[in-house]
Amino acid sequence: MSSPHEYIIIAGCGRLGSFLARLLSSDNKSVVVVDKNEEAFNNLTEEFSGFLIGEDITEIDTLIRAKIDKADVFVAATNDDNTNIMVAEIAKKIYQVPKVIARLYEPTKQELYQQLDIDTICPTILSAIAFKEIILAEEE
Amino acid sequence: MKKILIVDDEKNIRLTLKQSLSSEKYDIDIALNGTEALKKIKNDHFDLVLLDIKMPGLSGMEVLEKIRHFNQHINVIMITAYGTIEQAVEAMKLGAIDFVNKPFTPQEIKKIINEVFNREELNLKDLSTYHNMLNFAKKCIIDKQYNKATEYLNKAMTFSNNEAEPHNLLGNIYEVKAQFNDALNEYRIALEIEPSNKQAMSNKNRLIDFLNFRNRLNKGKNE
Numbered sequence: 001m002s003s004p005h006e007y008i009i010i011a012g013c014g015r016l017g018s019f020l021a022r023l024l025s026s027d028n029k030s031v032v033v034v035d036k037n038e039e040a041f042n043n044l045t046e047e048f049s050g051f052l053i054g055e056d057i058t059e060i061d062t063l064i065r066a067k068i069d070k071a072d073v074f075v076a077a078t079n080d081d082n083t084n085i086m087v088a089e090i091a092k093k094i095y096q097v098p099k100v101i102a103r104l105y106e107p108t109k110q111e112l113y114q115q116l117d118i119d120t121i122c123p124t125i126l127s128a129i130a131f132k133e134i135i136l137a138e139e140e
Numbered sequence: 141m142k143k144i145l146i147v148d149d150e151k152n153i154r155l156t157l158k159q160s161l162s163s164e165k166y167d168i169d170i171a172l173n174g175t176e177a178l179k180k181i182k183n184d185h186f187d188l189v190l191l192d193i194k195m196p197g198l199s200g201m202e203v204l205e206k207i208r209h210f211n212q213h214i215n216v217i218m219i220t221a222y223g224t225i226e227q228a229v230e231a232m233k234l235g236a237i238d239f240v241n242k243p244f245t246p247q248e249i250k251k252i253i254n255e256v257f258n259r260e261e262l263n264l265k266d267l268s269t270y271h272n273m274l275n276f277a278k279k280c281i282i283d284k285q286y287n288k289a290t291e292y293l294n295k296a297m298t299f300s301n302n303e304a305e306p307h308n309l310l311g312n313i314y315e316v317k318a319q320f321n322d323a324l325n326e327y328r329i330a331l332e333i334e335p336s337n338k339q340a341m342s343n344k345n346r347l348i349d350f351l352n353f354r355n356r357l358n359k360g361k362n363e
Contacts, residue, residue: 002160007245028159032243049155053222062291070245 005072005099006030011057011087016041016103019020020075025049032066035078046134057087076102081109088118142257147177147203148219149191153161153242157190161253162248165205174198178206181214182362188215188256193227201227213339218242228308228343229315235282237309241338265345267292270299274306286313304330304337311343325349 010017011080013035014029025031031050035041038054051081055062068074068087068121074091076084091115101119109124113120144166148154154170159169170185171177174197181189189207193200196239204216216236221328231237259275266272280289280351290313294305311326330340342351 006247023180028162030160030243030246049152049159051152051156051222053243067245070248085248 007071008032008070008073008075009034009071009091009097010077010083011035011068011073012076013037013040013043014077014079015043016045017075017077017103018045018048020077021050022048026085034062034066036105063090063095068097071097072102073099075098076100080096081106083117085109085113085116088113089116092116092118141167141188141291143166143169144253145169145180145186145189147171147174147189147195147200149173149195150192153192153219153229156244157249160244160249164253165295166253174200174203174206178204180212181190181207186214188217188253190217190219191236192219194221197252201230201234204231204236204349212258216254217252228339232281232312233316235284237278237281237312239339249303267295270296270303273299277306281313282308286316291311302333304340304347306333308337308339308343311340311347313345320347320351324351 007030009032010021010076011034013021013033017033018037018040021031021033025048032053033041033044033050034053034055034057036054036056041052041054046074053062053066055107057063063075064093068091070079071091074088074097076088084102084104088100092100099119101121103121104113105122105124107125110122111136144161146168147158149172155227158168162346173179173195177189177191187211191200191203200218204218207214207216214236215242219240219242220310222241228239231338238256240249240252255275259279262272263277267276273292275290277289277296290310292312296306305332307326310321311330314320314323314326324344327340327344327347329358330337330360331344333359334340
């Protein structure tokens with residue numbers, strides 16, 4: 001059985017992008033990682049089996065080259081919230097990628113994404129919740 | 141079971157291809173470079189070769205040329221670099237007309253392989269759809285029956301006149317026959333039908349560059 005989320009584009013190959021790329025490709029997904037800084041591809045480990053595009057994700061040619069029109073999932077994981085919001089919106093609105101997820105550092109921007117129907121992962125919020133749970137568990 | 145040889149120097153691409161085909165019933169073998177591929181094709185039977193154009197050492201085109209010295213009939217799908225579809229005419233002369241552009245989705249790769257295998261079985265009585273007509277024309281091109289291919293490409297166009305692919309192939313055939321203006325005309329039609337068609341764009345630009353170069357060369361000779 002093939003899963004519907006077969007072709008995944010990840011924008012940004014930092015710690016998050018590269019780790020996610022590794023997890024997904026060990027799960028037999030077809031993964032395309034895009035980062036304008038080709039040295040960032042060194043973050044990928046041996047287990048990664050997918051495509052690398054060393055170009056700027058904010059260029060429309062790069063998106064076309066990555067075949068965004070065929071993507072099942074688009075992940076915006078660059079280190080800049082504004083870039084993430086822009087490319088995520090392009091993926092969602094222009095190319096109608098079925099699932100678009102963006103990482104954002106700034107929790108206050110989350111509402112904006114919700115309006116655009118884009119899923120977000122905010123490490124700040126996730127860590128705060130995890131901290132809170134540990135602290136409250138200790139109180140009990 | 142159909143036997144496929146994957147030829148690529150990049151581990152990532154070999155793995156992706158293997159994974160993409162894991163749900164299909166194919167017997168898959170791997171070669172890390174052109175020399176190893178040629179050795180395997182000489183010693184074993186393969187139904188299809190997936191061949192990367194850009195490799196260190198022997199390039200994909202050189203491997204294709206060498207394969208044709210001893211095997212005219214093996215199916216070859218060329219894997220091309222990101223965003224480019226180069227050398228379409230040279231590859232056509234060597235009996236390869238199927239290209240997959242990196243990065244590719246598992247569906248794309250499965251579809252093109254299916255198409256290549258189904259094409260082998262096609263015969264004249266099946267030609268009732270655009271798709272079959274086009275594929276029959278492709279079969280003729282691979283067998284270097286260019287006039288017959290032209291006839292069936294034209295017939296395919298009567299089934300569906302808003303497809304760019306038959307015009308691209310017709311343009312390639314004209315180029316093989318050195319009818320460059322006719323070729324350019326076909327690429328222009330393909331682009332009118334589908335302005336973002338990468339193959340047509342790359343064909344047109346390459347041919348215009350070539351014609352400009354030839355003009356400059358002729359001018360130089362006359363002066």
